[in-house]
Amino acid sequence: xxxxxxxxxxxxxxxxxxxxxxxxxxxxxxxxxxxxxxxxxxxxxxxxxxxxxxxxxxxxxxxxxxxxxxxxxxxxxxxxxxxxxxxxxxxxxxxxxxxxxxxxxxxxxxxxxxxxxxxxxxxxxxxxxxxxxxxxxxxxxxxxxxxxxxxxxxxxxxxxxxxxxxxxxxxxxxxxxxxxxxxxxxxxxxxxxxxxxxxxxxxxxxxxxxxxxxxxxxxxxxxxxxxxxxxxxxxxxxxxxxxxxxxxxxxxxxxxxxxxxxxxxxxxxxxxxxxxxxxxxxxxxxxxxxxxxxxxxxxxxxxxxxxxxxxxxxxxxxxxxxxxxxxxxxxxxxxxxxxxxxxxxxxxxxxxxxxxxxxxxxxxxxxxxxxxxxxxxxxxxxxxxxxxxxxxxxxxxxxxxxxxxxxxxxxxxxxxxxxxxxxxxxxxxxxxxxxxxxxxxxxxxxxxxxxxxxxxxxxxxxxxxxxxxxxxxxxxxxxxxxxxxxxxxxxxxxxxxxxxxxxxxxxxxxxxxxxxxxxxxxxxxxxxxxxxxxxxxxxxxxxxxxxxxxxxxxxxxxxxxxxxxxxxxxxxxxxxxxxxxxxxxxxxxxxxxxxxxxxxxxxxxxxxxxxxxxxxxxxxxxxxxxxxxxxxxxxxxxxxxxxxxxxxxxxxxxxxxxxxxxxxxxxxxxxxxxxxxxxxxxxxxxxxxxxxxxxxxxxxxxxxxxxxxxxxxxxxxxxxxxxxxxxxxxxxxxxxxxxxxxxxxxxxxxxxxxxxxxxxxxxxxxxxxxxxxxxxxxxxxxxxxxxxxxxxxxxxxxxxxxxxxxxxxxxxxxxxxxxxxxxxxxxxxxxxxxxxxxxxxxxxxxxxxxxxxxxxxxxxxxxxxxxxxxxxxxxxxxxxxxxxxxxxxxxxxxxxxxxxxxxxxxxxxxxxxxxxxxxxxxxxxx
Numbered sequence: 001x002x003x004x005x006x007x008x009x010x011x012x013x014x015x016x017x018x019x020x021x022x023x024x025x026x027x028x029x030x031x032x033x034x035x036x037x038x039x040x041x042x043x044x045x046x047x048x049x050x051x052x053x054x055x056x057x058x059x060x061x062x063x064x065x066x067x068x069x070x071x072x073x074x075x076x077x078x079x080x081x082x083x084x085x086x087x088x089x090x091x092x093x094x095x096x097x098x099x100x101x102x103x104x105x106x107x108x109x110x111x112x113x114x115x116x117x118x119x120x121x122x123x124x125x126x127x128x129x130x131x132x133x134x135x136x137x138x139x140x141x142x143x144x145x146x147x148x149x150x151x152x153x154x155x156x157x158x159x160x161x162x163x164x165x166x167x168x169x170x171x172x173x174x175x176x177x178x179x180x181x182x183x184x185x186x187x188x189x190x191x192x193x194x195x196x197x198x199x200x201x202x203x204x205x206x207x208x209x210x211x212x213x214x215x216x217x218x219x220x221x222x223x224x225x226x227x228x229x230x231x232x233x234x235x236x237x238x239x240x241x242x243x244x245x246x247x248x249x250x251x252x253x254x255x256x257x258x259x260x261x262x263x264x265x266x267x268x269x270x271x272x273x274x275x276x277x278x279x280x281x282x283x284x285x286x287x288x289x290x291x292x293x294x295x296x297x298x299x300x301x302x303x304x305x306x307x308x309x310x311x312x313x314x315x316x317x318x319x320x321x322x323x324x325x326x327x328x329x330x331x332x333x334x335x336x337x338x339x340x341x342x343x344x345x346x347x348x349x350x351x352x353x354x355x356x357x358x359x360x361x362x363x364x365x366x367x368x369x370x371x372x373x374x375x376x377x378x379x380x381x382x383x384x385x386x387x388x389x390x391x392x393x394x395x396x397x398x399x400x401x402x403x404x405x406x407x408x409x410x411x412x413x414x415x416x417x418x419x420x421x422x423x424x425x426x427x428x429x430x431x432x433x434x435x436x437x438x439x440x441x442x443x444x445x446x447x448x449x450x451x452x453x454x455x456x457x458x459x460x461x462x463x464x465x466x467x468x469x470x471x472x473x474x475x476x477x478x479x480x481x482x483x484x485x486x487x488x489x490x491x492x493x494x495x496x497x498x499x500x501x502x503x504x505x506x507x508x509x510x511x512x513x514x515x516x517x518x519x520x521x522x523x524x525x526x527x528x529x530x531x532x533x534x535x536x537x538x539x540x541x542x543x544x545x546x547x548x549x550x551x552x553x554x555x556x557x558x559x560x561x562x563x564x565x566x567x568x569x570x571x572x573x574x575x576x577x578x579x580x581x582x583x584x585x586x587x588x589x590x591x592x593x594x595x596x597x598x599x600x601x602x603x604x605x606x607x608x609x610x611x612x613x614x615x616x617x618x619x620x621x622x623x624x625x626x627x628x629x630x631x632x633x634x635x636x637x638x639x640x641x642x643x644x645x646x647x648x649x650x651x652x653x654x655x656x657x658x659x660x661x662x663x664x665x666x667x668x669x670x671x672x673x674x675x676x677x678x679x680x681x682x683x684x685x686x687x688x689x690x691x692x693x694x695x696x697x698x699x700x701x702x703x704x705x706x707x708x709x710x711x712x713x714x715x716x717x718x719x720x721x722x723x724x725x726x727x728x729x730x731x732x733x734x735x736x737x738x739x740x741x742x743x744x745x746x747x748x749x750x751x752x753x754x755x756x757x758x759x760x761x762x763x764x765x766x767x768x769x770x771x772x773x774x775x776x777x778x779x780x781x782x783x784x785x786x787x788x789x790x791x792x793x794x795x796x797x798x799x800x801x802x803x804x805x806x807x808x809x810x811x812x813x814x815x816x817x818x819x820x821x822x823x824x825x826x827x828x829x830x831x832x833x834x835x836x837x838x839x840x841x842x843x844x845x846x847x848x849x850x851x852x853x854x855x856x857x858x859x860x861x862x863x864x865x866x867x868x869x870x871x872x873x874x875x876x877x878x879x880x881x882x883x884x885x886x887x888x889x890x891x892x893x894x895x896x897x898x899x900x901x902x903x904x905x906x907x908x909x910x911x912x913x914x915x916x917x918x919x920x921x922x923x924x925x926x
Contacts, residue, residue: 005072006072006327006330009316009323009326010037010038010313011038012326012327012330013038013309013312013313013316013326014037014038014039014040014309015038015040015041015329015330015333015334016040016289016294016295016296016312016326016329016330016333017037017039017040017041017295017296017298017305017308017309017312018041018042018043018076018078018266018295018296018297018298019033019039019041019042019043019297019298019299019305020042020043020044020045020048020298020299020300021033021042021048021300021302022047022048022300023047023048024047024048024049024050024054024058025058025061026058026061026062026065029302030042030062031065033302033305034062034065034066034069034071034075035065035069037309038069038071039075040071040073040075040076040333040337041075041076041077041078041131041295041333042062042075042076042077042078043077043078043079043133043297043299044058044059044077044078044079044088044089044129045079045080045088045299046087046088046089046090048088049088049089049090051091051094052089052091052093052094052095052123052126052127052351052352052355053091053351053352055089055091055127055128055129056126056127056128056349056351056352059077059127059128059129059349060128060347060349062075062077063075063077063128063346063347064347067343067346067347073334073337073338073341073343074130074337074341074342074343074345074346074347075341075346076130076131076177076333076336076337076340076341077128077129077130077131078129078131078132078133078179079124079129079131079132079133080132080133080134081120081124081129081132081133081134082100082101082134082136082151083097083098083099083100083101083103083104083116083120084098084099084100084101084102084103084150084151084544084545084547085100085150085526085545085546085547086100086151089123089124089127089129091355093359094123094352094355094356094359095123095355096119096123096359096362096363096365096366097366097547097548097549098116098119098120098365098366098369098370099116099369099370099373099544099545099550100150100151100544100545101135101136101150101151101152101153101163101167102149102150102151102152102153102154102527102528102544102569103150103369103370103373103543103544103545103550103566104116104153104163104167104369104373105153105154105159105160105163105569105570106372106373106374106375106528106542106544106566106567106568106569107369107372107373107565107566108372108566108567108673109372110162110163110165110166111166112368112369112372113163113166113167113170114166114167114169114170114173115170115365116167116170116365116369117134117135117166117167117168117169117170117171117174118170118171118173118174119170119174119358119361119362119365120132120170120171120174121170121171121172121173121174121175121176122174122175122354122358122362123355123358123362124174124176125174125175125176125350126349126350126351126352126354126355126358127349127351127355128346128349129176130175130176130177130337130340130341130345130346131176131177131178131179131225131226131336131340132171132176132177132178132179133179133181133228134167134168134171134178134179134180134181135163135164135167135168135171135178135180135181135219136148136151136152136153136164136181136182137160137161137164137180137181137182137183137185137215137216137219138151138152138160138181138182138185138186138187138212138215139152139154139155139156139157139160139185139187139188139211139212139214139215140152140154140155140187140188140570141155141185141187141188141203141211141212142187142188142189147186147189148186148187149487149526149527150526150527150528150544150545152187153569153570154569154570154571154572155187155569155570155571155572156569156570156571157210157211157212157214157215158214158675159569159570160214160215160570161214161215161218161219162609162672164180164215164218164219165215165218165219165222168180168219168222168223168224169222172223172225172339175340176340177225177226177336177337177339177340178224178225178226179224179225179226179227179228179264179266180215180216180219180220180224180226180227180228181227181228181230182228182229182230182268183216183227183228183229183230183244183250183255184201184208184212184213184216184229184230184234184244184250184254184255185201185208185212185213185216185230186199186230186232187212188201188202188203188212189201189232190202198231198232198233198242198243198274198275198278199232199233200232200233200234200235201232201233201234201235201236201244202235202236203236204236204237204238204239205236205238205239205254207236210722213259216255216259217259217717220259220260220261220263221614221717224261224263225263225264225336225339225340226263226264226265226266226295226336227255227261227263227264227265227266228266228267228268228297229244229245229250229251229255229265229266229267229268229293230244230245230268231243231244231245231246231267231268231269231270231272231274231275232244234247234250242278242279243268243275243278243279243284244268245267245268245288245291245293246267246275246279246284246287246288246291247291248290248291248292250291251265251291251292251293252291252292255292256292262332263332263335263336264294264295264329264332264333264335264336265292265293265294265295265332266293266294266295266296266297267288267293267295267296267297268297269297269298269299270284270285270288270296270297270298270304270308271298271299271300271301271304276304281298281304281307281308281311282307282308282310282311282314283311284308285307285308285311285312285315286311286312286314286315286320286321289312289315289321289325289326289329290315290320290321290325293329294328294329294332294333295329295333296308296312366549367549367553370549370550370552370553371553371556371562371564371565372565372566373543373544373550373553373566374541374542374543374544374550374553374554374557374562374564374566375528375541375542375544375564375566375567375568376539376540376541376557376564376566377528377531377532377540377541377542377568378535378537378538378539378540379538379539380535380538380539381517381519381538381539383480383519383521383538383539384521384539384557384558384560385557385558385559385560386453386480386519386521386558386559386560387453387559387560388560389480389519390453390455390479390480391455392453392454392455393455393456394455394479394480395455395456395457395458395477395478395479396449396453396455396456396457396458396478396479396480396481396482397457397458397459397460397474397475397477397478397480397481397482398442398445398446398449398457398458398459398460398482398484399459399460399461399462399471399481399482399483399484399497399501400442400445400459400460400461400462400483400484401461401462401463401484401485401486401491401494402461402463403441403486403546441546441551442459442461442484442546443459444548444551445484445551445554445555446458446459448551448552448555449482449555449558449559452555452556452558452559452561453559458474458477458478460474462494462497463493464493466493466496466497466500467497467500467501467504471501472504475501475504475505475508475518476508478518479518479519480518480519480520480521481501481505481518481519481520481521482520482521482522482523482558483497483498483501483520483521483522483523484523484524484525484546485498485522485523485524485525485526485530485531486524486525486526486527486546487526487527487530488524488527488530488531489527489529489530494530495530495531498522498531498537499536501520502520502522502536502537505517505518505519505520506518519539520537520538520539521539521540521541521558522537522539522540522541523540523541523542523543523554524540524541524542524543525543525544525545525546525550525551525554526544526545526546528542528544528568528569528572529572532568532572533572541554541557541558541564542566542568585640585649585650585678585679585682586640587638587639587640587682587683587685587686588638588639588640588641589636589637589638589639590637590638590639590651590653592623592627594646595623595639595641595648596623596624597623598641598646598647598648599623599626599639599648599651600622600623601647601648602647602648602651602669602671603618603621603622603623603669605671605672606618606669606671606672607619607621609672614716615909615910617709617710617714617910618709618838619838619839619841620838620839620840620841620842621709621838622835622838624835625707625709625835625836625838626653626666626667626707626709628655628706628707628833628836630795630799632657632658632659632794632795632798633655633656633657633658633706633795634655634656634658634694635653635654635655635656636654636687636690636691637651637652637653637654638651638652638653638654638683638686638687638690639651639652639683640679640682640683647671648671649670649671649674649679650668650669650670650671650674650679650680650682650683651667651668651669651683652665652667652668652669652683652684652686652687653665653666653667653707654666654687654690654691655704655706656691656694656696656697657791657792657794657795659794659795660698660699660789660790660791660794661696661697661698661699662697662698662699662700662701662791662916663691663694663697663699663700663701663919664700664701664702664703664704664791665684665687665688665700665701665702665703666703666704666707666709666710667709667710668680668683668684668687670683680727681731684731688700688732688922692919692922697919698918698919699916699917699918699919700916700917700918700919700922701791701914701915701916702728702733702914702915702916703741703912703913703914703915704791704792705790705791705792705793705796705851705852705888705889706791706792706795706796706833706836707836707837707838708743708836708837708838708839708851708888708889709838710912711741711742711743711889711910711912711914712738712741712912712913712914712915713725713728713735713738713912713913713915714910714911714912715740715911715912715913716910716911721913725738725913728915732922732923733915733917733922734915734917734921735913735915737915737916737917738913738914738915739891739913739914740891740911740912740913740914741889741890741891741911741912741913741914742889742890742898742908742909742910742911742912743839743886743887743888743889743890743908743909743910744886744887744890744898744901744906744907744908744909745839745847745884745885745886745887745906745907745909746874746884746885746887746904746905746906746907747845747883747884747907748883748884749874749877749878749882749883749884749885750878750883752874752878752905754871754874754875754904755903755904757903758867758868758871758903758904759871761864761867761868762867762868762871766814766815766816767812767813767814767815767821767865767868768812768813768815769810769811769812769813769868769869769872770810770811770813771808771809771810771826771872771876772808772809772810772811773801773804773805773807773808773809774801774804775801775802775804777801777809777811778798778801780820781797781801781809781811781820781823782794782797782798783820784811784820784823784854784856785797785823785852785854787854787856787857788852788854790852792852793852793854796825796833796851796852797809797823797825797852799831799832799833800825800826800827800831800851803831803832803833806827806828806830806831806832806834807825807826807827807828807831808825808826808876809823809824809825809826810823810824810825810826810869810872810873810876811823812865812868812869819856820856821855821856821858821859821865822853822854822855822856822859822865822866822869823853823854823869824850824851824852824853824854824869824870824873825849825850825851825852826848826849826850826851826873826876826877827840827848827849827850827851828848828880829841829846829847829848834849837849837851837886837888839886839888839909840886842884845883845884846880846881846882846883846884847882847883847884847885847886848877848880848882848884848885848886849885849886849887849888850870850873850874850877850885850886850887850888851887851888851889852888852889853866853869853870863900867900867904870887870901870904871904873885874904886909887901887906
């Protein structure tokens with residue numbers, strides 16, 4: 001594709017809209033938008049889709065129109081397919097139903113989340129969809145009255161982040177582009193009432209940064225393709241915005257500058273009533289683009305879509321929107337399309353034949369997911385399974401609310417056609433009534449329970465009118481009660497009804513029992529927050545949605561065919577597991593033979609959770625990295641392990657450097673799925689106690705040059721940095737006295753040349769530089785480095801001098817008297833101690849290290865001398881045909897700044913904060 005194609009600004013601006021239309025076939029309006037206005041992206045919804053086969057044809061028709069109209073690239077065609085109750089595409093034969101986002105989080109398995117997302121993506125890709133509007137990254141920081149409900153993964157930012165990234169990776173691996181939503185968060189909105197009143201975020205930017213923005217930040221670091229910015233208002237100190245997606249402060253400043261997102265930004269639909277009435281679609285379009293949005297969403301009204309196109313052109317012609325601004329958005333949109341589509345792919349969708357192949361494995365995955373999702377929160381009186389409690393002749397009463405059926409439900413579709421309704425259907429007490437569709441969804445649940453238990457199930461609904469005499473009669477008649485709720489936090493009548501019915505059951509003993517209360521089981525089929533913390537409800541089950549598959553799984557739990565393994569998401573689960581966090585974990589000494597393989601597995605697990613576009617500090621690490629076997633260093637390493645599976649839940653390495661009497665905590669690593677359970681606390685306590693009991697420690701330090709994995713607290717991620725600083729401060733470290741250190745790397749040595757300024761300064765310096773090898777130089781060099789009190793320096797020089805074939809020392813001497821003024825160590829990747837510098841490991845490059853610079857305190861030109869040592873080191877390494885040079889530890893304490901090294905071509909690899917304190921000031925754990 002040639003760039004000249006996009007010189008036509010009308011064509012370029014067409015790529016800046018995402019639009020929808022009505023109907024299940026191409027109509028003249030969407031055809032005109034594609035052909036005449038060069039529309040580049042289409043959003044399909046449930047109103048467009050009837051089946052997988054029809055969807056495949058519709059998508060192909062749309063792409064064919066674009067191709068015939070001369071579009072240089074295919075259409076991006078997006079869809080909401082969040083599973084649970086939010087699916088735009090349903091096909092009872094070919095498209096599988098999976099749990100809602102919160103239901104997936106309840107499985108506790110990010111692997112399951114990945115597989116579900118990949119399966120969903122494969123199904124959408126088969127019908128020609130190339131962009132999914134997901135994952136949903138909102139954190140429910142306020143669970144009451146929030147419309148998202150189970151579309152969110154919960155109220156814990158870290159958990160939402162972890163599952164959100166897993167979903168995102170699954171979609172991407174299926175070949176779809178992704179779109180995080182709803183930035184900056186729909187998880188804590190305040191609603192004022194009128195449809196013209198915009199929901200408001202009242203959290204400050206600082207509060208958002210510590211909570212709601214965490215999943216968005218992590219998704220960005222992992223490569224999310226697009227981001228939908230919401231239309232909500234923001235009102236707090238420092239920010240006052242009517243609509244987030246129209247605000248430069250939100251889009252350009254917060255999302256792009258602060259969070260570093262350079263993908264496609266999509267606005268909320270500008271047809272939303274509050275926005276269109278307050279600002280107008282035309283003006284809103286210009287404001288959205290000016291704020292930084294690359295795509296403006298207009299869901300359905302053709303007249304409104306035409307208005308938006310007209311105003312964007314006017315904005316360009318009047319100079320309100322520059323050509324450069326349009327070209328930036330065009331580039332981002334084209335980059336997104338390049339990741340998910342091509343004309344060959346767009347014009348040849350696999351269709352139902354591919355779906356037929358996928359169906360068996362996806363069916364198994366769906367069943368596994370729901371089985372792992374349904375959660376028994378409490379069963380205090382051991383009522384489950386009901387088949388053990390009741391005889392077949394005893395009746396169960398099912399009480400359900402009137403709810404709107406899920407639009408993507410096969411059952412609701414069959415109900416709508418009447419295929420499940422038998423003539424003359426009656427309620428349990430025999431009176432014929434007209435039934436709402438929501439009641440019919442649950443009527444099938446009652447029938448399933450009856451079939452499974454081979455016994456009678458009575459069913460009726462309840463409303464805001466509360467417990468009626470008819471309900472009381474049925475409760476009196478039945479031997480056990482099942483009450484279904486759906487978002488009782490928002491529908492308070494459900495809460496009141498359930499409590500009232502529970503009181504009646506408490507006053508009625510079971511027939512034939514010794515004053516045992518009549519069994520009552522409460523089932524939430526949507527938000528788990530209904531009764532999660534209400535212990536007055538003794539048996540409480542959560543399904544997270546009321547699709548057919550979810551309700552079938554519920555039946556299996558009630559009857560005893562399935563032992564559920566789901567757990568409550570987020571802080572609800574943490575509240576349930578608080579007793580676990582108080583456990584006294586057994587901390588054992590590390591055994592290389594027993595624990596080496598398990599440590600390798602733990603390292604790999606932690607490395608994989610890091611950002612995809614940033615090299616992990618653990619890159620290249622193995623269990624042997626932490627084992628120094630050096631006579632000048634005493635090492636003690638600790639583990640918390642699962643003795644049954646032999647896996648490690650946590651690992652801590654400690655070292656005592658005899659030369660400086662420094663006790664070092666080199667790393668504390670905890671299984672990502674076992675964090676917040678005090679494993680790190682237990683390891684840290686044992687590590688400090690052990691070093692104190694050893695005696696002779698004058699100073700403690702967080703971070704180590706040897707091994708060179710963590711030089712201190714990692715600081716590349718500012719939110720993680722703050723969390724770790726708080727944690728180590730709670731452990732007794734004075735993190736306020738930390739100093740910055742970093743590792744740096746110089747790549748592409750084959751094309752590198754020394755800056756002239758530095759080369760000239762070396763020529764005029766009154767020093768000479770030389771490379772020496774072997775122990776014969778040890779005396780003068782060791783004497784020189786005594787001026788350094790840094791942990792590990794002496795040991796590194798001793799290792800380098802002992803390994804003359806793979807290491808060397810570059811020293812700078814004064815001409816007139818031969819005094820050593822400065823030195824650095826050179827280390828090849830073949831050196832015996834290179835294992836302790838994992839950053840040297842790169843499968844594609846040969847990397848050497850320049851380590852441990854020591855400059856005499858008497859030297860005035862510190863930076864000039866150090867640059868000279870490093871320059872000579874680079875030249876020596878380049879002669880060895882190396883590709884890159886690593887500076888394993890650069891101080892940022894004022895002696896030498898990274899800008900001087902940047903002039904030489906170095907870039908920062910990892911940033912850290914080294915924390916140290918006198919032994920006397922370290923509080924010894926009790």
